[in-house]
Structures are given as structure tokens and as C-alpha cells.
Amino acid sequence: MTRPGYGYDPPSPDQVLENVLEDVLQFLTCRSDRNAASLVCKSWYQAEALTRSDLFIGNCYAVAPRRATDRFRRVRSVLLKGKPRFADFGLMPFNWGAHSTRWLAAFADAYPCLERIYLKRMSITDYDLGLIANSFSSLKELTLVCCEGFGTSGLAVIASKCRQLRVLDLFEDEVNHDEVDWISCFPETRTCLESLTFDCVEFPINFTALEKLLARSPNLKKLRLNRFVSIEQLHRLLVRAPQLTHLGTASFSPSEAGQPPEQELDYRAAFAACKSLVCLSGFREIAPEYLPAIYPVCANLTSLNFSYANINAEHLRSVICHCHKLQTLWVLDTVGDEGLQAAAATCKDLRELRLFPIEVREDTEGFVSEVGLLAVSEGCRKLRSILYFCQRMTNAAVIAMSKNCPDLVVFRLCIMGRHRPDHVTNEPMDEGFGAIVMNCKKLTRLAVSGLLTDKAFAYIGKYGKLVRTLSVAFAGDTDMALKYVLEGCPKLQKLEVRDSPFGDSVLRAGLHHFYNMRFVWMSACKLTFPACGEIAREMPHLVVEVFTVQEVPVEEEDEFVDTLYMYRSLEGPRNDAPEYVRIL
Amino acid sequence: MARSETYENDLHLEATKLRLGLPGSNEPEKQSTSNDVVRSNKRASPDMPQDSGSSTNNSDISDARHEDCPPSSKAQIVGWPPVRSYRKNNLQPKRTDQNADTSGMYVKVSMDGAPYLRKIDLKVYRSYEELLQALENMFKVCIGKYSERDGYNGSDYVPTYEDKDGDWMLVGDVPMEMFISSCKRLRIMKSSEAKGLCCL
Numbered sequence: 001m002t003r004p005g006y007g008y009d010p011p012s013p014d015q016v017l018e019n020v021l022e023d024v025l026q027f028l029t030c031r032s033d034r035n036a037a038s039l040v041c042k043s044w045y046q047a048e049a050l051t052r053s054d055l056f057i058g059n060c061y062a063v064a065p066r067r068a069t070d071r072f073r074r075v076r077s078v079l080l081k082g083k084p085r086f087a088d089f090g091l092m093p094f095n096w097g098a099h100s101t102r103w104l105a106a107f108a109d110a111y112p113c114l115e116r117i118y119l120k121r122m123s124i125t126d127y128d129l130g131l132i133a134n135s136f137s138s139l140k141e142l143t144l145v146c147c148e149g150f151g152t153s154g155l156a157v158i159a160s161k162c163r164q165l166r167v168l169d170l171f172e173d174e175v176n177h178d179e180v181d182w183i184s185c186f187p188e189t190r191t192c193l194e195s196l197t198f199d200c201v202e203f204p205i206n207f208t209a210l211e212k213l214l215a216r217s218p219n220l221k222k223l224r225l226n227r228f229v230s231i232e233q234l235h236r237l238l239v240r241a242p243q244l245t246h247l248g249t250a251s252f253s254p255s256e257a258g259q260p261p262e263q264e265l266d267y268r269a270a271f272a273a274c275k276s277l278v279c280l281s282g283f284r285e286i287a288p289e290y291l292p293a294i295y296p297v298c299a300n301l302t303s304l305n306f307s308y309a310n311i312n313a314e315h316l317r318s319v320i321c322h323c324h325k326l327q328t329l330w331v332l333d334t335v336g337d338e339g340l341q342a343a344a345a346t347c348k349d350l351r352e353l354r355l356f357p358i359e360v361r362e363d364t365e366g367f368v369s370e371v372g373l374l375a376v377s378e379g380c381r382k383l384r385s386i387l388y389f390c391q392r393m394t395n396a397a398v399i400a401m402s403k404n405c406p407d408l409v410v411f412r413l414c415i416m417g418r419h420r421p422d423h424v425t426n427e428p429m430d431e432g433f434g435a436i437v438m439n440c441k442k443l444t445r446l447a448v449s450g451l452l453t454d455k456a457f458a459y460i461g462k463y464g465k466l467v468r469t470l471s472v473a474f475a476g477d478t479d480m481a482l483k484y485v486l487e488g489c490p491k492l493q494k495l496e497v498r499d500s501p502f503g504d505s506v507l508r509a510g511l512h513h514f515y516n517m518r519f520v521w522m523s524a525c526k527l528t529f530p531a532c533g534e535i536a537r538e539m540p541h542l543v544v545e546v547f548t549v550q551e552v553p554v555e556e557e558d559e560f561v562d563t564l565y566m567y568r569s570l571e572g573p574r575n576d577a578p579e580y581v582r583i584l
Numbered sequence: 585m586a587r588s589e590t591y592e593n594d595l596h597l598e599a600t601k602l603r604l605g606l607p608g609s610n611e612p613e614k615q616s617t618s619n620d621v622v623r624s625n626k627r628a629s630p631d632m633p634q635d636s637g638s639s640t641n642n643s644d645i646s647d648a649r650h651e652d653c654p655p656s657s658k659a660q661i662v663g664w665p666p667v668r669s670y671r672k673n674n675l676q677p678k679r680t681d682q683n684a685d686t687s688g689m690y691v692k693v694s695m696d697g698a699p700y701l702r703k704i705d706l707k708v709y710r711s712y713e714e715l716l717q718a719l720e721n722m723f724k725v726c727i728g729k730y731s732e733r734d735g736y737n738g739s740d741y742v743p744t745y746e747d748k749d750g751d752w753m754l755v756g757d758v759p760m761e762m763f764i765s766s767c768k769r770l771r772i773m774k775s776s777e778a779k780g781l782c783c784l
Contacts, residue, residue, distance in 0.1 A: 089662075
């Protein structure tokens with residue numbers, strides 16, 4: 001920090017220390033490192049607060065917006081998360097909260113030069129989008145993930161007013177159809193756009209306007225279209241934008257059925273011209289006969305998302321056999337065990353696999369089993385993250401994966417039939433999940449399913465020393481299960497439990513740990529009102545929310561609470577909760 | 585369904601019991617309802633048999649109350665399997681009607697006083713009777729019969745919907761196909777609040 005003036009006054013030792021500290025601390029990017037640094041002493045706390053440019057709020061109710069903006073004065077980028085993950089599955093009451101307005105208003109006040117806004121599972125209205133557009137003239141990136149409450153009118157305001165915008169990414173949001181042509185609202189002159197993602201928008205957009213937008217967006221590298229763009233239209237876009245690195249291919253089918261197949265050559269050339277393409281997604285209404293068009297780019301692909309594509313093993317094989325560099329694969333279970341075998345044979349570098357079910361029901365035959373899982377474990381030794389939905393599984397396959405893939409950080413297995421045992425031995429799935437926590441020493445995220453006794457949880461408590469997120473559904477026998485976990489897993493941050501027989505003693509067992517956690521969710525368990533009330537009284541910095549289905553909450557002894565959602569908070573109980581949410 | 589456990593186990597009556605469900609599964613007999621089951625607040629009664637190998641599922645208990653419903657598709661639990669509704673609703677390719685108005689398929693349904701919104705697929709219902717029956721089952725209310733003159737006079741709740749123009753209309757006035765193509769969301773109103781709609 002230079003000082004104005006004609007003489008040179010040497011700075012005091014404290015000032016020097018602060019200057020040096022600030023210079024050094026600005027290189028610290030990792031959040032936990034920064035948190036640690038801020039605890040050293042007061043001057044480190046202040047220096048760190050001044051140099052933190054990325055603000056991460058994991059729970060929008062954990063702290064009041066003013067408190068955050070008062071401490072961190074020079075923030076350029078904010079990431080804000082609202083509802084817990086189980087809200088995605090309809091387990092959250094209507095209008096629960098996570099409203100963005102008060103946070104955005106605080107940011108508008110404190111950070112007029114804010115450049116990046118990332119919101120996940122927040123409720124954001126068109127008014128809020130207007131607030132963003134009017135408050136942050138330097139905004140470069142807006143990313144909304146799993147949000148709801150806004151529509152095309154809000155998008156239109158962002159498009160027209162955020163002139164510096166480089167990134168507008170909408171991932172899995174619920175976007176209201178206000179019938180506003182927002183694509184036409186981008187500035188008429190050259191735009192700064194680098195990334196435009198709108199594959200979750202469930203209604204048509206103005207395609208002509210989109211073509212023109214592309215023509216004046218020379219920096220555009222990532223374009224993820226929604227399913228209302230046909231493959232012919234995709235072709236037109238591709239030939240204008242061969243510099244794309246990430247492409248969401250929209251419907252990937254012709255606008256009228258029965259297009260002559262000689263069009264295929266044309267598509268191949270268009271894709272072949274995209275030499276930088278590394279990530280493909282979309283394929284929302286795929287006509288598989290067009291798949292050969294993407295062969296030319298397969299060798300460079302690192303990420304392939306077929307999770308909306310109803311394709312079989314042969315279709316997948318024809319593509320994946322070229323994808324030697326693939327690191328991320330999302331796919332539907334229609335590809336079957338055979339399709340997974342094909343992927344395992346080629347994708348030696350695979351880091352992440354997500355396999356989704358085409359039929360989201362418990363009682364179907366299913367297309368994949370332990371055979372597919374085993375094949376993946378044997379072929380993809382570098383696997384770090386897996387999400388696998390299936391109807392039947394064996395302990396042996398899970399144990400094999402635990403040994404073949406020691407680098408696993410995320411293991412989420414969903415055996416869709418509740419309480420379903422190993423289908424070969426009829427045993428519970430305890431040994432499989434036990435092996436995962438035992439052998440995968442880097443594991444931080446675990447989701448369990450199938451028939452599980454307390455034993456599985458004993459394993460988790462004993463070996464899951466790095467586990468931060470645990471998801472449990474229809475599992476366990478007694479309260480001991482969760483006690484093992486709460487007492488054994490020091491890093492546990494997020495616990496989500498549903499439909500399991502855990503009662504009040506679990507709450508007492510976790511008292512020592514709840515302040516270290518972001519949240520605990522327990523729905524359809526055996527918790528009583530009095531016990532939840534006790535926790536609320538004993539832990540003043542824990543907000544204990546209880547949801548009830550009935551209109552008049554009943555506090556009788558034998559009535560179990562529908563849902564307990566509790567989280568640490570410096571702010572205390574919120575005042576925006578709807579009537580079905582009781583804060584104890 | 586409370587019984588003395590030991591007697592039943594000795595006689596191995598489980599093996600010969602006739603019931604719905606996959607062979608080998610030990611879920612108790614249940615009547616299936618329409619697509620989603622609302623979770624009951626009442627938990628398992630204390631004398632419910634608890635086998636060591638499995639835990640009784642609370643949602644199964646609530647199924648046992650739905651004895652008057654015609655069995656249709658197998659009962660599903662809310663939010664299970666855990667796939668986001670966006671993904672669930674968008675897996676069926678709609679190749680034929682790319683330009684067709686899709687605003688009439690999955691719509692949100694709210695009911696005054698109920699905390700959870702639901703979603704139903706309007707295309708599944710061939711008539712208003714089927715739709716109203718499904719809504720009655722889903723929300724456990726009485727909606728009653730529609731009459732052109734009086735609307736839903738006499739019942740506690742009235743089904744209304746928001747159309748493409750943003751107006752709230754009474755369900756049943758227009759032909760089913762027209763309703764399906766223009767309905768954006770449903771709301772089951774308390775009849776006390778719906779007076780304006782019903783008095784024609």
C-alpha cells in the first residue's frame with residue numbers, strides 16, 4: 001500500500017505485517033485453509049476477511065446476510081445454497097423458504113462490483129433477477145442450479161442489462177413459461193458470452209434469434225440447448241460455431257419423422273469441424289440413426305451425458321468404443337450390463353459414472369445388475385465417483401468394486417426395491433457397504449440402500465473417517481445404527497435419513513457433534529416432538545425445524561414427527577417459514 | 585394387522601398366504617392406489633410385528649387404509665426411488681409433437697391447507713370422473729359431482745385450474761381435450777372460497 005505524500009514515513013511493524021499477510025493470503029484459495037487462517041489471531045482474521053474474494057454460504061439460513069457482508073468486504077464471487085437435497089424428491093413442503101431476495105439485496109449493498117453469482121436450490125423470482133440485473137453492472141457469471149420461482153421475463157432482464165455477462169447457465173431449474181422471447185433480449189452488439197446453458201427450459205425459444213446471437217458471440221465455447229431444437233437446427237448452429245468445447249445437442253432428432261439418411265454425412269462433417277469439442281450432452285429425443293454423426297469427436301471427448309437418451313447396448317458401444325479419453329459418463333440403464341461392459345472396455349480413464357433408471361419404480365425388472373457394476377470396477381480402476389440405480393445387486397460385486405477402485409470418493413448405490421437383500425445370497429447388503437468404507441480410504445460421500453442392518457452402520461462408524469455426506473433410506477434396525485455413525489464419523493457434515501426406525505435416543509447421541517454439521521434431515525423416522533423440543537432448548541445455535549402434514553400439529557407422546565430438519569445457525573430462527581414448518 | 589407373532593411363524597402361514605407383491609418380498613398385503621401415496625402421520629402401532637431382517641415400512645401402513653380404491657398402478661412412495669422430478673418427467677421422448685403445446689401434461693396440484701404440492705399427468709385420465717377420483721384419492725377429500733348449473737355445490741372442496749391466460753376456472757366446464765391442452769396447474773379450493781366460481 002503506497003502512501004501519498006512527499007516524505008517517506010516508514011510503516012509501523014504491524015502495518016508491514018498486515019501488508020505482507022494480505023499479499024500472501026490472497027493466494028489462499030481453499031476455503032478450509034482460509035477458515036483456518038482466520039482463526040490464528042485477530043490480525044490474521046482481519047487480513048483474511050479483506051482478501052477473501054469467494055464467498056461460500058452452504059446454508060442460506062446459517063448466517064444473516066449482513067453479518068457475512070460486514071466481515072468480507074471485497075468479495076467478487078458468491079455461492080449460495082438453500083434447500084437440502086431431499087427437497088428434489090418432493091419431501092419438502094410447498095414454499096418452505098430459501099428465498100434469495102434478502103441475500104441479493106445485501107450483496108447489492110456491499111458488493112456493487114460483484115462478478116459471479118452461483119445459486120443452488122434457492123427460490124429466486126423474476127423480481128430477484130431484476131435486482132441482480134440492476135445492481136451488478138459488472139456481472140460476468142450467473143449460474144442457477146436446481147432453482148425455481150423465475151421465468152422468461154426474469155431471464156429477459158438479465159440478458160438485456162448484464163452487458164458484461166460471460167456465463168448464463170441454467171442447470172435443472174424450473175423455469176416458468178411467461179412467453180417472453182428472452183433470447184432476443186441480448187444486446188444487439190457483440191456479446192461477451194462464453195457459456196449459455198438452457199437445456200432445462202421446457203418450451204421453445206426463438207431459433208432465429210439464437211442463430212443471430214451466436215453470430216455475434218465469438219467467444220462462445222459452451223452451448224447447451226433445450227430439446228426444442230431439432231437436429232437440422234443444431235447443424236445450422238454447429239457450422240457457425242466450430243469453436244465450441246461443450247455442446248448440449250438438444251433433441252438430436254429431426255423435426256419431422258422420416259428424414260432421408262443421406263443427411264448423415266452432412267452432420268458428420270459439422271461435428272468433425274468442431275476440433276475442440278470435449279463435452280457432449282443433450283440427446284433429449286434421440287434418433288439413434290444419427291449417432292454416427294458424433295463419431296469424429298469421440299476421441300477427444302472427456303465428458304458424455306446420455307442420461308436422457310433411450311439407447312441400447314449396441315448404440316452405446318458404437319459410440320463409446322472411440323472414447324478413450326472419457327472421464328465422465330452419464331447414461332440411462334437402457335444400455336444394460338452389456339453397455340456398461342462396453343464402456344468399461346474402452347474408458348480406462350473414467351472418473352465419474354452416473355447411471356439413471358428409465359423407469360423410476362421399484363417393481364420393474366431393471367436392465368442393469370451387479371454384472372454391470374463388476375465390469376465397471378474391473379475396467380475403470382481410476383473411478384472416483386459413482387451413482388448407480390439398479391433393481392438387484394450382490395455384496396460380492398460391491399466388495400469387488402471397493403477393492404478395484406480404491407480412489408472412490410463418492411459411492412452412491414441405489415437398489416430401487418426397498419429392503420432388498422443381495423439377490424444371490426439373500427443376505428443384507430451390510431458386507432458390501434462395509435467393504436466400501438473399509439477399502440476406499442478417500443471416501444467422503446456415501447448413499448446406501450437395500451436391506452441393511454445396524455451392522456452396516458457399525459462399519460460406517462468404524463471406517464468412514466472422512467465421510468462428510470451420508471444418505472440413508474429404509475435402512476437399519478435400531479437407534480444403534482445412527483449412534484455408530486454420529487460417534488464414529490468426525491467429519492460428518494450432512495446427514496439425510498428417511499423412512500428408517502431411528503428414535504429419540506439418536507438425537508442425544510449426536511449432541512456433541514451437531515454444531516459441526518451443516519444439517520441433519522430425518523423424515524418418517526421415530527422422533528417425537530418432546531425430544532426435538534429438548535434438542536432445540538439445549539442447543540441455542542441449532543435451528544430445529546419440524547414439518548407436519550396435518551393442519552394442526554399434534555403434540556401427543558405417540559405422534560411421530562414427519563420431518564426433522566435441523567441446522568446450525570448464527571442467526572437464530574428464521575421469520576419466513578410457512579405455517580406447516582414449526583421452529584422449536 | 586396386529587397379531588400374535590409366534591403362533592403364525594410356527595405354522596409357517598407366511599409361505600402359504602395369498603397376497604400381492606413379488607414372491608420373496610415380505611411386505612405386508614396392501615391395496616394399491618393411484619400413483620403416489622401420501623405418507624401417514626401415524627406411525628406403526630406398537631404391536632406391529634417387526635421381523636429381524638426387515639423393518640416395516642411406514643408407507644405400507646398408510647396403504648392399508650385405502651381399501652375403497654380400485655387397484656390401478658402399483659403404489660409408489662413419495663420421492664422414491666430418489667430421482668429428481670425433472671428427470672422423471674422428461675424421460676419419455678415426445679418426438680411426435682415437438683411444436684405441440686405441452687402445458688397440459690404434468691401439472692402441479694395444490695390443495696388449500698396441504699403443505700405438499702403434488703404433480704399429476706393429465707394425459708392419463710380419459711374423463712373428468714377419473715381425474716376427480718384421482719384427486720379425491722390423492723388428497724383424501726370429497727369433491728363430489730360436477731353439474732353444469734351448480735358446479736360442485738355441496739362438497740367441501742372445489743377443483744379449479746389456471747388456464748393459459750392466467751385465469752382461474754372451474755374444472756369441468758369445457759370438453760376434456762380442451763381442458764388438458766389449456767390447463768397449467770390445478771388448485772383444489774375450499775368451497776367457501778370458491779363461491780365466485782360456482783355461482784353462474
